[in-house]
Structures are given as structure tokens and as C-alpha cells.
Amino acid sequence: MEQPLDHVARIQAAWRRERPDLDVAPQGVIGRLHRVATLLTHELCAVYARYGLGEGEFDVLAALRRAGAPYERAPGELAAHTMVTTGAVTKRIDRLERAGLVTRRAATEDRRGRVVALTGAGRELIDRAFADHIRNEHELLAALDPAEAAQLEALLTGWLARLEPPAAPAP
Amino acid sequence: MEQPLDHVARIQAAWRRERPDLDVAPQGVIGRLHRVATLLTHELCAVYARYGLGEGEFDVLAALRRAGAPYERAPGELAAHTMVTTGAVTKRIDRLERAGLVTRRAATEDRRGRVVALTGAGRELIDRAFADHIRNEHELLAALDPAEAAQLEALLTGWLARLEPPAAPAP
DNA sequence: GGAGGAAAGCTTCCATGGAAGACAATATAA
DNA sequence: TTATATTGTCTTCCATGGAAGCTTTCCTCC
Numbered sequence: 001m002e003q004p005l006d007h008v009a010r011i012q013a014a015w016r017r018e019r020p021d022l023d024v025a026p027q028g029v030i031g032r033l034h035r036v037a038t039l040l041t042h043e044l045c046a047v048y049a050r051y052g053l054g055e056g057e058f059d060v061l062a063a064l065r066r067a068g069a070p071y072e073r074a075p076g077e078l079a080a081h082t083m084v085t086t087g088a089v090t091k092r093i094d095r096l097e098r099a100g101l102v103t104r105r106a107a108t109e110d111r112r113g114r115v116v117a118l119t120g121a122g123r124e125l126i127d128r129a130f131a132d133h134i135r136n137e138h139e140l141l142a143a144l145d146p147a148e149a150a151q152l153e154a155l156l157t158g159w160l161a162r163l164e165p166p167a168a169p170a171p
Numbered sequence: 172m173e174q175p176l177d178h179v180a181r182i183q184a185a186w187r188r189e190r191p192d193l194d195v196a197p198q199g200v201i202g203r204l205h206r207v208a209t210l211l212t213h214e215l216c217a218v219y220a221r222y223g224l225g226e227g228e229f230d231v232l233a234a235l236r237r238a239g240a241p242y243e244r245a246p247g248e249l250a251a252h253t254m255v256t257t258g259a260v261t262k263r264i265d266r267l268e269r270a271g272l273v274t275r276r277a278a279t280e281d282r283r284g285r286v287v288a289l290t291g292a293g294r295e296l297i298d299r300a301f302a303d304h305i306r307n308e309h310e311l312l313a314a315l316d317p318a319e320a321a322q323l324e325a326l327l328t329g330w331l332a333r334l335e336p337p338a339a340p341a342p
Numbered sequence: 343g344g345a346g347g348a349a350a351g352c353t354t355c356c357a358t359g360g361a362a363g364a365c366a367a368t369a370t371a372a
Numbered sequence: 373t374t375a376t377a378t379t380g381t382c383t384t385c386c387a388t389g390g391a392a393g394c395t396t397t398c399c400t401c402c
Contacts, residue, residue: 006332036204066186066188091358158314159207256390
């Protein structure tokens, strides 16, 4: 019933042998976080793939869907919401448009702008895919009991708050 | 002094409005984990870049360094240690070899095999880069107090253990 | 010992995203 | 009003990694 040392612990042990001058304790957190995130992403992508979507496309459809009717957003907004560059968003929209899941039209107010909108097919697809996605997330999180999950969420929320705010300067 | 709702909380609120039939609680954990991991990776890469390294190259050099003298490993071992395909490892080694940081030679025992070894320059570079990397990890983790960090590590270790073992079937 | 299968590394092709710049349209300043 | 800066999107080029298949070598079993 003993835990035989996980991958990260083995890496730490090796570093302690090779570089006893360094305190590699942070790897215990950061290394495992990275690893959990990688494994989770992999599992999540498996569900996206069932609907013919990559992670990027799923994110864009989800951002449009949760915007509420009429399910429209500017490319720039989508970029901000999905944490990628506008160039990446352009390509994601290209793919989604080709697949008939979104449309692109000119904005009425600002002639530089464009409006990306979910089509009926896109709406229908993301509704199914998102429900399946959430089901999947429940399964993945079932490895933790509710108290652990709550603790983890609280810790991550606090860390994120101190990691993220590099934005928002005082006006 | 109030927390104005972080990015993930806003996403959850939008989904609760649009899809009240779904329980999006897991996003509170998984979404934030993903986000923390992304931000951390970004910060870590900034340090790698100071040494002219990408994440992939850093990982390979680190794996060689912590192997201990004479700092050698087979490409397949490197692939296993760094969680990427052997094809990706081949390309990483190509780049590192071109930069004079590693050498590649034939294995003596098995003529299919190759041995990748750190050069003097590679050893020297990864020793500096790794020390800087650990310093950086300490800084990033300083946002949490030691008790929080320990809690977080324990939770992630447990989750990882239940997420990872898809390997190791009983013989 | 020879045949078939497995293993190791590499190659090819492709998908994705970032960085930086091009362009058009709008906002701001003089 | 004209000149300048800024904004929003898209384009181009490049870097990286995965998937699948190839080649060589080794292993196993008959």
C-alpha cells in the first residue's frame, strides 16, 4: 500500500543528489501542477475530438455560446476570452467558418470590426459538446472528495489572484 | 478590498445563466488549474529564454544533467522523462547538437541505440539556467505561505496518483 | 539458423499558435 | 481640417510537436 514515489518525487530526488546546493522544494508543487494540467488537458481534448473539435475551436464556440443570444462576439473579444493572440483567433474562426459552425460579417458601427456569430449548427454542436465536457470534468474531479476539491479550488483561486493581476493599473 | 470575481468565476456565472441545467462547479478547479499552469509556464519560459533555450530544450538538458555524470541518456529515455514523443526528442536533440550543447554517438551495446551526452558547454549552461529556474520557482511560489504550499502539494500529489496510474498493469 | 515480430531512432507531413508587420478605419491633437 | 497615433483584424513567416511510417537491429521461437 506504499506510494513508490511518483515521477516528480523521483526528479526531485535526482536533483537533490546532483545539486544539493539548491532547494528544489517548489518543484513539488509546480511540477505536479504542470503534470496534472497536462493530463487533464489530454483527457479534455479527447472529448472535444468526439465532436470534431480541437481545443481552440471548442474554446471559441464556448465563448460564443456563453455570451448568450444572439451568440455573437468580436474577434478581439474572443482573443481576450481565450487567452490567445488575435492571429490565432483569426485562424480558429477560419476553421469554424469552413465547418459551417460560425459566420463572420462586418460590424455596423465600426467598419474595422467584425462580428462572429454561432450558426444553428454551431449552437447545436457546442451545446452537446459542452454538456459532454462538463460530464467529463465531473468524472476527472471525482478522484477528489468534495472537501479536497473545495480546498484545492480555494488554494488555486488565491494563487491565481496573486499571479494574474499584473493587469488592471489604477486609472 | 473585495475580490471582484476572477476570470474563471465570470465564465462560470455566464454558464449558469445560459445553461442552468448543468453543474459547472468542476470548472472552478479545472479552469483555475489550467490558468495557473499557463501563467506559470509563461513565467518559466521567460527564464529559459534568457539562456537561449525553449522549454523543450531546457527539459532535455535538465534530464541529462540530473542523470549524473557522465550526463548521458538514450533518446528514448529522454522521451519518457520529458513526456513527449520520440519524434519531438529527435528534433530537440538536433537543435541542442547544433548549438553545441549535446553530442550524439552510437551506443556500444545495441547498434540501434544512440547516446546523447551533455558537452562541457551544455553542462555549464544548464547548471546556470537551472539555478536561475529554481530561484524563479521560489519567487512564483512565494505568493503562497508555506502551509498553503504544503496543502497544495499534498492535494496535487493525491490527484496525480489517481490520474496517472493508467499505466502499470498487474503482470 | 532463419523467419517473424518487436524495439530504437529518425523522417515526413501536418496542425497549431506566436510574433511582427500590413492595412484600413477611427480617434485625437494641433 | 489635416496630421498623427491608435485600434481591430488579418496576413506572413516561423517554431514546435504529434502521428504514422520507415529502416536498422535485436530478440524469440520454431
